[in-house]
Amino acid sequence: MLRVAVVGSGPSGVYTAQNLVQLDPGVHVDVLDRLPCPYxxxxxxVAPDHEKIKSLQNNLRTVLEHERVRFLGGVQVGPGGLPADRLRELYHAVVYCVGAATDRHLGIPGEDLPGSWSATQFVSWYSAHPDAVDDGFVRGTRSAVVIGAGNVAVDVTRMLARGAAELSPTDMPQAALSALAASPVTDIHMVARRGPSQARFTTKELRELGGLPDTELVVDPDELAIDPAYADPSALPAVQRRNVEVLRGWGGAGLRGAARSIWLRFFLRPVELLAEDGRVGAVLFERTEPDGRGGVRGTGQYETVEAQLVLRSVGYRGVPLEGLPFDEDTGTVPHVRGRVLHGCFTVPGEYVAGWIKRGPTGVIGTNRPDAKETVTSLLEDASMLVRKELPEDPVTALRAAGIEPVRWAGWQAIERAEAALGASLGRSVVKLADWESLLAAARATAS
Incomplete structure (x- = not known):
């Protein structure tokens, strides 16, 4: 019997477990996660108002409820938890599916001022991540700047513009919903250093901005026209072509006096975050222009945009894992078809999948073929891997190390507690937003 540990219960980890049990009728998989909750x-x-995407949890649930798959939440692998060497002793193979845990920085003066955050920190707050910090993101904020042109940038822009009526049906934690509903934000600037034909958001996400109640979009056609592909987008890939066409339709519309305005800006590069009363008060941008090689260059023209809140959404980056090699340039673990590469050699029993393998690229579905490639490599090694004798059941070893894993019954107890919380607030499901509440719910009826 092949016993495999999958570290991480997001899509890449669950798809890895799914491939393992589908392709080998004898394999048993433990899916470990630092958090007591899967997915x-x-x-x-995923933004709380994107219920269709969030419903993917139902598909992931089916895998985690498979008879040869165990969910073990609340298990930290590495410093402060179970040492990686000990984990490898307990399993024939370990697949690391830990994603990209940090954000890229702008590297400009003022980036560390109060009021300047990564978009991921903001997302974690309104998504009830137990590590999130409630620092009054929108308190006293009239004008916000979102730096980036991907789907995450669109998500946080949309959340800043949403009202209580649209957010109440979601599973957003009550504190975040109350704060956003009472937010004084009237202007949201989503700013990209390049043009509309190079933006990374999808057209569906972009169009959602045009359907927000009591919110108007402001797009300057002269700014769009700096993009060489703006006049004739027919040669662009389909998504970029549709993006340009949508933006062209919005260009030049005047202000109508709506409660909120979303300003879609292009060809502006942040140069400095400017302080006011000890926190962010504005962002200094330099106008850019195409350099003819797919990038942009500065023009020496500058513009200041008021902002009491700045959210950077300029990409993610993986972090080193205990006992594994790490490529600082790419933020990934070196590998050959998923097998971890130590110098010039692969080590049987160590594998990677997902963003820590390929970098923060693709959509959720990209993890399916990525996971299958890694699992194929692992199963090719299986005859050699199973020769290793395992000392004991991993759960017994975890408990001996002082780690009481949250089993699937514990996660189901969390789900019931969140449903009860929602009912008490006159809403549907409302997420528990802190470690104490999550673990208390899990321990109440977990076995």
Whole structure:
């Protein structure tokens, strides 16, 4: 019997477990997660108003309820938890599916001022991640700047513009909903350093901005026209072409006096975050222009945009894992078809999948073929891996190390507690937002 540990219960981890049990009728899989809740970014990264995408949890649930799959939540692998060497002793193979845990920085003066955050920190707050910090993101904020042109940038822009009526039916934690509903934000600037034909958001996400109640979009056609592909987008890939066409339709519309305005800005590069009363008060941008090689160059023209809140959404980055090699340039673990590469050699029993393997690229579905490639490599090694004798059941070893894992029954207890909380607030499901509440719910009826 092949016993495999999958570290991480997001889409890449669950798809890895799914492939393992589908392709080998004898394999048993433990899916470990640092959090007591499964699903990774589907639970803590997908916007709460995107119910269709969040419903993917139902598909992931089916895998985690498979008779040869165990969910073990609340298990930290590495410093402060179970040492990686000990984990490898307990399993024939370990697959790391831990994603990209940090954000890229702008690297400009003022970036560390109060009021300046990564978009991920903001998302974690309104998604009830137990590590999130409630620092009054929107308190006293009239004008917000979102730096980036991907789907996460669109998500946080949309959340800043949403009202209580649209957010109440979601599973957003009550504190975040109350804060956003009472937010004084009237202007949201989503700013990209390049043009509309190079933006990374999808057209569906973009169009959602145009359907927000009591919110108007402001797009400057002269700014769009700096993009060489703006006049004739027919040669662009389909998504970029549709993006340009949508933006062209919005260009030049005047202000109508709505409660909120979303300003979609292009060809502006942040140069400095400017302080006012000890916190962010504005962002200094330099106008850019195409350099003819797919990038942009500065023009020496500058513009200041008022902002009491700045959210950077300029990409993610993986972090080193205990006992594994790490490529600082790419933020990934070196590998050959998922097998971890130590120098010039792969080590049987160590594998990677997901963002820590390929970098923060693709959509949720990209994890399916990625996981299958890794699992194929692992199963090719299976005849050699099963020769290792395992000392004991991993759960017994975890308990001996002082770690009481949250089993599937514990997660189901959390779900019931969140449903009860929602009912008490006159809403549907409302997420528990802190470690104490989550663990108390899990321990109440977990076995």
């Amino acid at each position: 990774g970014l589907v639970r803590y990264g």
